[in-house]
Amino acid sequence: MATVDHNRGIGKTSVIVVIVPFPLHSHSNQLLQLSVLISSYNIPVHYAGSAFHNSQVRARASNALNFSEIHFHDFPIPPFIQDPTKIPTEKLFLPYFHAVKQLREPVVDLLHDLSTKAEGIIVIHDSMTSSAVRDVSSIKNAESYIFRAITAFSIFCFVSLNLGNKFLQIPKEAEIVNSDNPIEIPSTEGDFSVETANFIAHQKQFMKSSAGDLYNGCRLIDGVFLDHLVKIQKNNQKVWSVGPLHQYAKTENGIGNSINGRDKCLEWLDKQEPDSVLYISFGTTIYMADHDRQLKELATGLELSETKFIWVFRSDADYDKKEEILPQGFEERVKGVGMVVRDWAPQLEILDHPSTGGFLSHCGWNSTLESISYGVPVAAWPIAVDQPMNALFITEVLKTGVNIKEWARRDQVVSSSEISKAVRRLMGSEEGDKLRKRAKELGAKVRSATDDGGVSRLECDSFIAHITR
Structure with a gap:
């Protein structure tokens, strides 16, 4: 041996x-x-x-x-x-x-x-x-x-x-x-x-x-x-x-996602209060039902919530038409409060940043495991495959997240008011604070693994x- x-x-x-x-x-x-x-x-x-x-x-x-x-x-x-x-x-x-x-x-x-x-x-x-x-x-x-x-x-x-x-x-x-x-x-x-x-x-x-x-x-x-x-x-x-496999890279070499200097997302996060920013990403592919309509509702819901956010916005539409999917004037109105990113974002470093207090996620296993290890609570929005199970794991087993769109409603469009309410629940309530505390305690244990x-x-x-x- x-x-x-x-x-x-x-x-x-x-x-x-x-x-x-x-x-x-x-x-x-x-x-x-x-x-x-x-x-x-x-x-x-x-x-x-x-x-x-x-x-x-x-x-x-x-x-x-x-x-x-x-x-x-x-x-x-x-x-x-x-x-x-x-x-x-x-x-x-x-x-x-x-x-x-x-x-x-x-x-x-x-x-x-x-x-x-x-x-x-x-x-x-x-x-x-x-x-x-x-x-x-x-x-x-x-x-x-x-x-x-x-x-x-x-x-x-x-x-x-x-x-x-x-x-x-x-x-x-x-x-x-x-x-x-x-x-x-x-x-x-x-x-x-x-x-x-x-x-x-x-x-x-x-x-x-x-x-x-x-x-x-x-x-x-x-x-x-x-x-x-x-x-x-x-x-x-x-x-x-x-x-978590991504943790070995972190413990030995630092996270190091940024390619040329400090990423613009991280520079923006540096200026925000601890646990104040909601990170939003649906992974490398978006294929949600009623795609364009749902993205408009999500944008409006974020604006109504008045929560700071970084949204990694990827769309199936042609790049030149992406602006048309969001409500007219959305990015101008949320300037200073939110950031829309249309290219690759350093997810590990964003989740590890002290200003990040929540993660609106499709609950793919990579994103789920990363949120667990960095101690960030999740607003779960499963779309397909194993994601409904991962969302259940986060919300009902680990108790480190809330549902923003339950799997039983997968064919329905979530309204902007519902999205706003769920975001505030995670980012601006006593319940959200308890979820963050639990997530951070669990994350520390998982990182030590x-x-x-x-x-x-x-x-x-x-x-x-x-x-x-």
Whole structure:
């Protein structure tokens, strides 16, 4: 068994790790963070994907990530035939599914080549790229591990629904929970398109040969659900919860999202009072129902709330037409109170800033985990996939957020008055202050998980020891 020293590495190793990400940025970025973490143990890491998507994840990566030691394999995968800018909402993920289908051949060629250069090949793949690594079992010195880009709690909810359970009884071992009442699991109706559901089902048939699961989570917040998930599935699968992955970059190199000097958002935040600013972002893609109308209501609601805000405004519309979506004169009226950002924003640094007191979020797992670790309460606005489960986790389990749009109303437009009321509830009430206090206390615990001797650091050490056994 190799001796693990994450500061000095494990010395000479005969193991090579191959990472196969799902090309959606919210997934691939997590695996890039994991690649950097594993390489810090002096283990060669190869990151294999399409040339286009690999270039995207590198360009969007935090400056704190030192991926100079990562071996990137940029496969020239043919582009999806349909113009990505004209793909309807229900077909949004088709280009990513296409890329995964094209990965199988170049990945197996890479694995065969690397298998002659090391005693062991460890393949870590996104659960959504299981079909691309199906040939691992044919290589004698290779084994595969599934990376879960969503929380164990969300998977626990999906499994419970499949077993016919509409309500979730929170295990009493979860000390962070202060409720004895079962909570209703959000329905998956309308959550996945037919194409997405079929793709996920196709991937599941290739997961059975996996040697274990890795989670970008933290046992301090969802360890109970991870343990119960293992019991429900009855497969004795080895599991490691090694996150929050973004925290390793922070503890070792600083956050470092800004590219050229101090970002304009951070300069503006420097001038604001502590906990006074609401940060708003719906991730890298917006596909909310009644898109233009809902964005107008959101803008009006923010203006009515009189709350300071930074809004990362991305739209499916052409860039030159973005101004037309917002109410006329909106940006002029909120000048000094709010900031609308139309390009990339340093989310980690914004959430870590003392002036940020709330996060209006779609509740993607990256954003959810970042809000937890930086101690920022959430106004939850789930849109699709695992986001309704993440919103439930924040509002009903961790008790560090409020609903601004409940999943049951997913097909309705939230009015500006409702938005204003929810924002004030989070940012300007005694209840909001209590949520902030709870979020900060939980965030401090989660941040310590990746320190030396922390629960997530020990999980990572355990995984490294396992694959170098």
